[in-house]
Amino acid sequence: MLHESVFRTVDLPAADRFEAWVERMGRTHAPMQLASNRAADYRGEQRVIGLGDVTVWPATFDHLVFRRTPKLVRQSDPEAYHLSLLQRGQGAASWGRQQAAYGINDIHTNSSSQSWEVSTGPDPVTMIGIEIPRALVALPANRADRMIGGGISGREGIGALLAQFLVQVVSDTGPYRPADAPRLGTVVADLVTAVFAHALDADRQLPPETRARTLTLRIKAFIRRHLADPELTPARIAAAHHISRSYLYRLFQAEDTTVAAYIRDQRLANARRDLADPALGATPIHVVAARWGFPRAAEFTRAFRTAYGVPPSEHRARTNSGLSAK
Structure with missing residues (x-):
């Protein structure tokens, strides 16, 4: 802190x-x-x-x-x-x-x-x-x-x-x-x-x-505004900012990450937040995933488990029962 x-x-x-x-x-x-x-x-x-x-x-x-x-x-x-x-x-x-x-x-x-x-x-x-x-x-x-x-x-x-x-x-x-x-x-x-x-x-x-x-x-900021778009690609991001893709890659390398990793992490963080929201408890997991740019449910589940150690369904069950996911 x-x-x-x-x-x-x-x-x-x-x-x-x-x-x-x-x-x-x-x-x-x-x-x-x-x-x-x-x-x-x-x-x-x-x-x-x-x-x-x-x-x-x-x-x-x-x-x-x-x-x-x-x-x-x-x-x-x-x-x-x-x-x-x-x-x-x-x-x-x-x-x-x-x-x-x-x-x-x-x-x-x-x-x-x-x-x-x-x-x-x-x-x-x-x-x-x-x-x-x-x-x-x-x-x-x-x-x-x-x-x-x-x-x-x-x-x-x-x-x-x-x-x-x-x-x-x-x-x-x-x-x-x-x-x-x-x-x-x-x-x-x-x-x-x-x-x-x-x-x-x-x-x-x-x-x-x-x-x-x-x-x-x-x-x-541009990426965060367009996370729901599954076609959010480095080429589109570079074009929107009038720079080359190679320069875009160098900007993120200076922060010890990649463009793809930043997009994935932001999408996963937003999906994780929505899955923990009791107001969205009735929303199917695949709908939450698609909302944040993961149109394929299996791909979302693999990425979520890799990032947080549990599948999306278990994270939702734990948080809605008052337990925190590991």
Whole structure:
């Protein structure tokens, strides 16, 4: 499991909650002036998850106004970018003479090296924040800084890849080991760099390894969307991404797997999940298999037994009786 710390204002006396939240936010990003119309009994909850040099922090909190003033920038500057994926509520930001509004699945960007003001709506907001050192964004600083305050969509393109990755990581840190943290941080840094580069039309300036890792994430997302198609082949995947099959193979070799193995593992994992779902208990096994790209029942049974040590029917029986399959 990844290391994380949890902070809840409800664990403190009401009179101390807002001051403690101000301190927590200052340590998470950089010192700020905070104000709220709910300060008398402030409600906020935050998890901080360390991913090497990158920090990810899902949080839910009451109305808040964040101000990073020029004086605070001079006093303390960790030289970090901050990104917020808004999952519930609304927000607005101003910096200089510019302003922007943010809705659900929008991504807001700011920098500890600049002054700005961000305010949330009257209702509580839920978001996932990223703190990433500027040095990890592999673009010239003068270009990357142009993203400050700019809106990024988390609903499509590379922004959606970043949003999906963040949601996946914070929803359950259990499957990850502490040694995975720096690697996950590298993925976040690559995605942030790719999001910035795409928005700035600066893809050519990305380091080759960043382009390759970002492309691999896009390909994996494509595969997951098309798992039900039994004709999902390396040739089709390569064509959809305008690359050769040999380059596609090299991308997956860099991750110590193959395209075919990734497709098979994803299909099996989804079928295994459906077989354990009591709501699908009446659905024949061969129908579940076909739904995830296994049109031949015998082939599915062999692959399932090889992967999980038991046939699909036994896995379903065990899970539906409250026992876990080996």
